[in-house]
Structures are given as structure tokens and as C-alpha cells.
Amino acid sequence: xxxxxxxxxxxxxxxxxxxxxxxxxxxxxxxxxxxxxxxxxxxxxxxxxxxxxxxxxxxxxxxxxxxxxxxxxxxxxxxxxxxxxxxxxxxxxxxxxxxxxxxxxxxxxxxxxxxxxxxxxxxxxxxxxxxxxxxxxxxxxxxxxxxxxxxxxxxxxxxxxxxxxx
Ligand code: ADP
Numbered sequence: 208x209x210x211x212x213x214x215x216x217x218x219x220x221x222x223x224x225x226x227x228x229x230x231x232x233x234x235x236x237x238x239x240x241x242x243x244x245x246x247x248x249x250x251x252x253x254x255x256x257x258x259x260x261x262x263x264x265x266x267x268x269x270x271x272x273x274x275x276x277x278x279x280x281x282x283x284x285x286x287x288x289x290x291x292x293x294x295x296x297x298x299x300x301x302x303x304x305x306x307x308x309x310x311x312x313x314x315x316x317x318x319x320x321x322x323x324x325x326x327x328x329x330x331x332x333x334x335x336x337x338x339x340x341x342x343x344x345x346x347x348x349x350x351x352x353x354x355x356x357x358x359x360x361x362x363x364x365x366x367x368x369x370x371x372x373x
Pocket of ligand 1: 216224294
């Protein structure tokens with residue numbers, strides 16, 4: 208059984224992430240989408256919120272498991288019997304950081320391979336931070352995030368708007 212880990216912040220999950228995840232399921236028997244719960248990294252959404260949104264998004268994807276982890280990704284991968292890490296590549300700007308991460312992971316555990324999938328053209332510009340920014344400034348994100356994420360953020364926005372004008 209070929210198991211791959213797709214690690215990331217997913218703050219929140221976008222259609223760009225989903226595209227990579229979906230394509231990875233065609234290559235592996237099981238893909239674990241794993242939310243990094245790292246106190247050093249300042250995320251907007253809590254781990255539980257991010258997990259719930261991913262679970263709702265991937266409910267109909269039988270090869271996908273959802274989990275969270277802390278510590279080293281390669282250590283987590285070994286615990287899950289996975290030998291592959293999946294990462295998505297967008298612009299050239301992703302490359303340097305991703306190369307460094309892949310090489311660092313390789314030096315910690317040479318048995319774990321990182322595989323990069325190129326982003327699809329329509330999501331090349333898309334990031335979680337951009338989605339949050341557009342949405343909280345009142346823009347429409349329904350085309351670039353799963354339905355449950357759009358609904359969740361819309362509710363948060365309404366709440367904030369109501370509180371601001373109470
Ligand atoms: P991290 O903080 O680990 O970079 P992200 O949630 O930002 O977590 O990204 C997780 C992975 O998904 C990364 O490999 C990133 O390059 C990839 N990714 C993010 N957005 C997109 C997108 N629009 N298309 C393809 N891959 C993406």
C-alpha cells in the first residue's frame with residue numbers, strides 16, 4: 208500500500224490544495240492530508256477549525272484521511288507508514304523554500320521522498336492568505352474555496368460586521 212502525506216497549514220483549505228490532493232489520490236493508495244499544528248507558525252484559524260473544514264471538504268474522497276500533527280513531518284510520516292510527502296508548487300517563489308524543505312527532510316530521513324505536483328493554471332495565484340484577505344474585505348471567494356469554507360468565512364464576516372455596528 209503506497210501511502211503519501213500531504214502536509215501543510217491549510218489556513219483555510221482552498222481549491223488549489225484540493226486540486227493537488229485530488230491528483231495525489233490518483234497516484235497513491237491513501238493520502239493523509241495532515242494539518243501542521245505548529246505554535247511557532249501564526250495561523251488565523253485554529254487547528255480544530257481547519258480540520259473540520261478539511262473533513263467536510265473531503266468527506267466523499269475514500270482514499271483521503273485527515274489528521275493533524277506536530278513536530279517533524281518526516282517523523283510523522285514514518286509513524287503513518289508513509290514514504291512520500293506531497294507538496295504543491297506554484298510560482299518560482301515557492302521553489303526555493305520547497306527545495307530547502309525537501310533537502311532538509313531528506314537529510315533527516317533519506318527514505319522519505321518529497322514529490323511535487325505543479326499547480327493547475329487556474330489556481331496558480333491562489334493562497335490561503337489571499338483568500339482570507341479578499342473575503343474579509345468583502346470579496347467573493349466562492350469560486351476558489353470549497354463550499355463549506357465559503358459558508359464558514361461568510362458567517363465569521365457577518366458576525367464581525369454585526370459586532371462592529373452593535
Ligand atoms: P505551508 O505553510 O506548509 O506552506 P500551505 O497550506 O500554505 O502550507 O500549503 C500547503 C501546500 O500546498 C504547499 O506545498 C503549497 O505550495 C501548496 N499549495 C498552496 N496553495 C496552492 C495552490 N493554489 N495550488 C497548488 N498548490 C498549492
